[in-house]
Amino acid sequence: MITSPAWKGKRYAVLGLARSGRATVRALLASGAEVLAWDSDAGKREAFAGQVELADPVEADLSGFAGVIVSPGVPLNTHPIKPHADSYGVPVIGDIELFAQARADLPPHKVVGITGTNGKSTTTALVHHILKTAGVPTTMGGNIGLPILEQEPLPEGGVYVLELSSYQIDLTYSLDCDVAVLLNITPDHLDRYDGDFEKYAASKARLFEMQTGEKCAVCRAQDWWHGQKVGEKAGGKYLEVFDDVFHQWQDVPSAIGIQEQSRWHALQGPHNLENAEAAIATGFLLDLSAQQIRQGLETYPGLPHRMERVAEICGVAYVNDSKGTNTAASAPALAAFDNIHWILGGLAKEPGLGECEAQLGHVKAAYTIGEAGEMFAQALEGAQVHLDGVERCLTLDKAIKSAAANAESGDTVLLSPACASFDQFRDFEERGDRFRSLVQELSERPAA
Incomplete structure (x- = not known):
C-alpha cells in the first residue's frame, strides 16, 4: 500500500468504509496516524473494531483533526459533514488528496489525471495500456480499478494514471498532475452542483488550476470552455488543445493517422477516436514514440460495459x-x-x-x-x-x-x-x- 510519514501522529476521520474508505483507513494506520471511522453498515464498522475509534464524524468533536476523508459519493452540497468540519476549520478531503500528500516520499514518478463527463474510463485504461505495453512501470486508479492507496508504490520512472470524477476533484487540493486531461464537459450530475452547469464545469477546471510550473494540460476546447481563454483557466500553464492531434506533432506528421483506427479493434466509433486522440497526446507528452503508442492502440482490449x-x-x-x-x-x-x-x-x-x-x-x-x-x-x-x-x-x-x-x-x-x-x-x-x-x-x- 501507499503510506506517508506526513500522516504520522496526526488525527483523521474517515466517513464511509466501502472499498476506498477501507484502503484509506489501512494506509493511515500503517503510517502511524490516529483514525476515527464510521459507516452506517455495522458489518463494515466491525471490521475495524479495536483498530480505530468508531464514531460518526458528524457528531464528533473534530478539534485538532488534520482532515475528514469522505467517499466521493458523499454530496458535499447537502451532507452535514461539510458544515460540521468547516466549523472546526478541518478540511474535507478524499483519498486522492492523501495520495497527493504522499507523493513527496514516493520514488520519482509522474501522474496523469484524466477527467471529463464521458470517456474517462476508456481513456485512462488506454493510457495505462499504452504505457504498460511500452515497458513503463504504471498503474491506474482513482475512479477505476483498485483504490490508489491500496496499490504498491511504483518504482522510479513510474506513471500513475488516475481517472478523476468531478466529485474526486472537489475533494482534492494539491494534486499537481504532470499531464492533466479534460475530455469533454456536458450536463451531468448537476444535482451535486445545485443545478448549475458552470459550477460543475468549474470543478473539472480545478484539475488544471492545481498544476504548478511547466506542467502539461490537454483539453478539447468545447462546451463550457468554448470561446474562452482556456490557458487562463489552466492558470497560464502550457496547454495543448487537441482537435486533430494527428497533425499537431511536428515529428509525427503522418506517423499515426486517422485511417489507422480500423486496426484499433476496441476503439471504434467517433467517440473512441476522440479518446484515442487524448491518449496519443498524453503518450507524446510522456516522451513515448509513435511506434510505442501505435502498439498500445492496436493491442488495447477494451473495457467491460463500454461498447x-x-x-x-x-x-x-x-x-x-x-x-x-x-x-x-x-x-x-x-x-x-x-x-x-x-x-x-x-x-x-x-x-x-x-x-x-x-x-x-x-x-x-x-x-x-x-x-x-x-x-x-x-x-x-x-x-x-x-x-x-x-x-x-x-x-x-x-x-x-x-x-x-x-x-x-x-x-x-x-x-x-x-x-x-x-x-x-x-x-x-x-x-x-x-x-x-x-x-x-x-x-x-x-x-x-
Missing part, C-alpha cells in the same frame, strides 16, 4: 454499452454502428433524447425499458426519423428477446440505455452483466 462486443449470433452482433448512462454517452455508440436494434431506458438524467436524436438514422428499431421507457418511446415515435418499430418492453430480458427475434444478419443489438440503472439494477455493471448473461442464453439455445 463491449459480447457475441455474434446468426450474423447479429450483440454489444454491451451499459456505461452509456446519459444521452451524450450513448450518442457515440449509436454513431458507431448501423442497423441498430437499440435497447434504452432506465432512470433518466435529463428529458428527451438529447444528443442521441442526431444519430437516429443508425437505428432500425428501439426497445424501451425501465422508468424512462414511456418517455423515450413517445420521443422516438415523435422523431422525424422513421423506425421499423418502437416496443415498450419494460424489462431487459423482454427487450433482448424481442430484439433477437427481429434482428437480421448484419444488424446490431445495442444496449446503450442513455440512463442510470438504479430503477432496476444495483449499478451499470450489474445491468451490463445481465445483458451478457441473457445473450449467452440466446447463444446456447438450439437452432430452430
Whole structure:
C-alpha cells in the first residue's frame, strides 16, 4: 500500500468504509496516524473494531483533526459533514488528496489525471495500456480499478494514471498532475452542483488550476470552455488543445493517422477516436514514440460495459454499452454502428433524447425499458426519423428477446440505455452483466 510519514501522529476521520474508505483507513494506520471511522453498515464498522475509534464524524468533536476523508459519493452540497468540519476549520478531503500528500516520499514518478463527463474510463485504461505495453512501470486508479492507496508504490520512472470524477476533484487540493486531461464537459450530475452547469464545469477546471510550473494540460476546447481563454483557466500553464492531434506533432506528421483506427479493434466509433486522440497526446507528452503508442492502440482490449462486443449470433452482433448512462454517452455508440436494434431506458438524467436524436438514422428499431421507457418511446415515435418499430418492453430480458427475434444478419443489438440503472439494477455493471448473461442464453439455445 501507499503510506506517508506526513500522516504520522496526526488525527483523521474517515466517513464511509466501502472499498476506498477501507484502503484509506489501512494506509493511515500503517503510517502511524490516529483514525476515527464510521459507516452506517455495522458489518463494515466491525471490521475495524479495536483498530480505530468508531464514531460518526458528524457528531464528533473534530478539534485538532488534520482532515475528514469522505467517499466521493458523499454530496458535499447537502451532507452535514461539510458544515460540521468547516466549523472546526478541518478540511474535507478524499483519498486522492492523501495520495497527493504522499507523493513527496514516493520514488520519482509522474501522474496523469484524466477527467471529463464521458470517456474517462476508456481513456485512462488506454493510457495505462499504452504505457504498460511500452515497458513503463504504471498503474491506474482513482475512479477505476483498485483504490490508489491500496496499490504498491511504483518504482522510479513510474506513471500513475488516475481517472478523476468531478466529485474526486472537489475533494482534492494539491494534486499537481504532470499531464492533466479534460475530455469533454456536458450536463451531468448537476444535482451535486445545485443545478448549475458552470459550477460543475468549474470543478473539472480545478484539475488544471492545481498544476504548478511547466506542467502539461490537454483539453478539447468545447462546451463550457468554448470561446474562452482556456490557458487562463489552466492558470497560464502550457496547454495543448487537441482537435486533430494527428497533425499537431511536428515529428509525427503522418506517423499515426486517422485511417489507422480500423486496426484499433476496441476503439471504434467517433467517440473512441476522440479518446484515442487524448491518449496519443498524453503518450507524446510522456516522451513515448509513435511506434510505442501505435502498439498500445492496436493491442488495447477494451473495457467491460463500454461498447463491449459480447457475441455474434446468426450474423447479429450483440454489444454491451451499459456505461452509456446519459444521452451524450450513448450518442457515440449509436454513431458507431448501423442497423441498430437499440435497447434504452432506465432512470433518466435529463428529458428527451438529447444528443442521441442526431444519430437516429443508425437505428432500425428501439426497445424501451425501465422508468424512462414511456418517455423515450413517445420521443422516438415523435422523431422525424422513421423506425421499423418502437416496443415498450419494460424489462431487459423482454427487450433482448424481442430484439433477437427481429434482428437480421448484419444488424446490431445495442444496449446503450442513455440512463442510470438504479430503477432496476444495483449499478451499470450489474445491468451490463445481465445483458451478457441473457445473450449467452440466446447463444446456447438450439437452432430452430
